[in-house]
Amino acid sequence: MKITKLMNPLKGEIELPSDKSISHRAVMFGSIAKGKTIIHRLLLSADVKTTLSAFQKMGVKMKFVGDDLEIEGSNFHLTQPRTSLDFGNSGTTARLLMGILASQNFETHLVGDESLLKRPMNRVAIPLSLMGADVRAQGSQATLPVTIKGGHLNPINYEIPVASAQVKTSLIFAALRAQGKSHFIEQLQTRDHTERMLPLFGGKIEVKDLEIKVSGPQNLFGTTLTVPGDFSSASFWIVATLIVPGSELLLKKVGVNPTRTGLLDIVKTMGAKIELLNFDHSHETADIHVTYTGDLRGIEISGELIPRCIDELPILSLLATQATGETVIKNAKELRFKESDRISSVTSLLKSMGADITPYEDGMIIVGKTDLSSSEVEANKDHRLMMTAVIAGLIAENGNNLPDNIEEIISTSYPTFFEDLRKICQ
Ligand SMILES: O=C(O)C1=C[C@@H](OP(=O)(O)O)[C@@H](O)[C@H](O)C1
Ligand SMILES: C=C(OP(=O)(O)O)C(=O)O
Numbered sequence: 001m002k003i004t005k006l007m008n009p010l011k012g013e014i015e016l017p018s019d020k021s022i023s024h025r026a027v028m029f030g031s032i033a034k035g036k037t038i039i040h041r042l043l044l045s046a047d048v049k050t051t052l053s054a055f056q057k058m059g060v061k062m063k064f065v066g067d068d069l070e071i072e073g074s075n076f077h078l079t080q081p082r083t084s085l086d087f088g089n090s091g092t093t094a095r096l097l098m099g100i101l102a103s104q105n106f107e108t109h110l111v112g113d114e115s116l117l118k119r120p121m122n123r124v125a126i127p128l129s130l131m132g133a134d135v136r137a138q139g140s141q142a143t144l145p146v147t148i149k150g151g152h153l154n155p156i157n158y159e160i161p162v163a164s165a166q167v168k169t170s171l172i173f174a175a176l177r178a179q180g181k182s183h184f185i186e187q188l189q190t191r192d193h194t195e196r197m198l199p200l201f202g203g204k205i206e207v208k209d210l211e212i213k214v215s216g217p218q219n220l221f222g223t224t225l226t227v228p229g230d231f232s233s234a235s236f237w238i239v240a241t242l243i244v245p246g247s248e249l250l251l252k253k254v255g256v257n258p259t260r261t262g263l264l265d266i267v268k269t270m271g272a273k274i275e276l277l278n279f280d281h282s283h284e285t286a287d288i289h290v291t292y293t294g295d296l297r298g299i300e301i302s303g304e305l306i307p308r309c310i311d312e313l314p315i316l317s318l319l320a321t322q323a324t325g326e327t328v329i330k331n332a333k334e335l336r337f338k339e340s341d342r343i344s345s346v347t348s349l350l351k352s353m354g355a356d357i358t359p360y361e362d363g364m365i366i367v368g369k370t371d372l373s374s375s376e377v378e379a380n381k382d383h384r385l386m387m388t389a390v391i392a393g394l395i396a397e398n399g400n401n402l403p404d405n406i407e408e409i410i411s412t413s414y415p416t417f418f419e420d421l422r423k424i425c426q
Contacts, residue, residue: 017043020232021092027071029220032100037223039224047089057081100174110148128171133151156182158183180216185210201222231254235316238288242322251289270319298320299327327368348378349377353372377402386409
């Protein structure tokens with residue numbers, strides 16, 4: 001596929017697809033709760049379909065009624081799947097489900113695609129084993145294929161060594177079924193969708209700054225919930241607006257949970273014109289209005305900001321190529337453990353387009369402003385890298401040549417990405 005340089009600004013509005021992290025959790029909570037859960041606006045991306053199919057294979061009944069998904073919860077009584085569970089490209093499905101499977105009294109074999117097979121699972125395998133689950137995996141990183149046999153769980157006191165919402169959530173799921181009170185400490189605040197959703201299902205959790213306490217065993221009860229628009233998906237259009245001269249977009253009903261919106265703080269500090277309108281407190285959504293100004297400056301992105309923008313760092317790196325001066329991204333080693341090693345994949349993508357970008361062990365330094373040139377983009381199973389390549393193509397002399405299966409890769413999180421792009425191109 002070829003993406004060509006835009007001659008006109010981006011204009012109009014987009015209603016964002018629903019949030020991937022929240023969709024995964026809504027399906028998981030609905031599947032382990034007792035009774036019926038109704039989910040409005042579930043994201044039907046490849047990763048979320050992976051989560052749906054895993055629970056169906058473990059006996060959970062679900063059906064669509066109109067646009068709503070209705071789940072008949074299992075009350076934590078899942079059944080052993082007849083085949084391996086294939087988690088495809090989805091790290092969230094793999095790590096969170098291991099936390100749920102840790103309390104299930106049967107053995108399950110877990111596999112994934114070539115990208116997921118490389119991603120470390122020891123971050124959940126170690127604490128879940130300490131709680132009593134039997135986890136067998138590959139090598140020192142405990143990569144997939146994993147065999148997990150759950151059962152009786154003990155509570156633990158555990159300082160989570162990496163800033164990871166996936167690890168935190170996996171442990172919360174396990175702690176809900178342990179005999180006693182578990183106590184976790186996070187290194188930095190990561191996305192808190194699980195902590196917010198658990199009480200909606202009747203669960204109890206104590207959260208104070210970076211400390212979390214969960215008593216088990218607890219039962220959960222089905223509920224009705226609506227998934228907000230995905231801020232991470234919105235970030236591609238925010239950056240597109242900020243780099244295509246004359247652009248102006250309204251992004252509607254986007255989730256603006258502060259643990260996710262580091263990119264808003266970052267682009268404001270860089271000098272962007274961006275505002276939140278129509279804030280809806282009950283759903284924590286807002287419309288984001290963003291306007292091109294053209295005079296952005298490089299900044300440092302580090303520390304507590306990193307978990308608040310972890311999935312936005314590829315597209316922020318593109319933005320940095322269009323800002324004056326140096327952008328320094330550090331404390332972001334976690335980028336190396338995503339769908340690709342995002343420090344090296346982002347560096348090679350932007351370098352191939354002529355950017356001044358230097359990779360480091362835990363980040364990158366990008367010096368702008370650079371006129372980007374066209375590139376033959378290599379196929380990569382990383383949806384966020386591929387969306388970054390598309391947006392970069394909108395400003396590159398002669399555009400970008402993209403891999404043929406790019407739509408399929410992007411459907412991991414954003415199945416209507418190209419439809420939305422066409423809507424705002426004039
Ligand atoms: O909990 C989640 O839904 C996610 C947490 C983050 O991963 P880590 O927990 O590995 O940082 C993020 O990168 C991923 O896209 C989704
Ligand atoms: C890292 C991501 O997802 P996951 O870990 O679920 O594969 C992502 O969506 O950028």
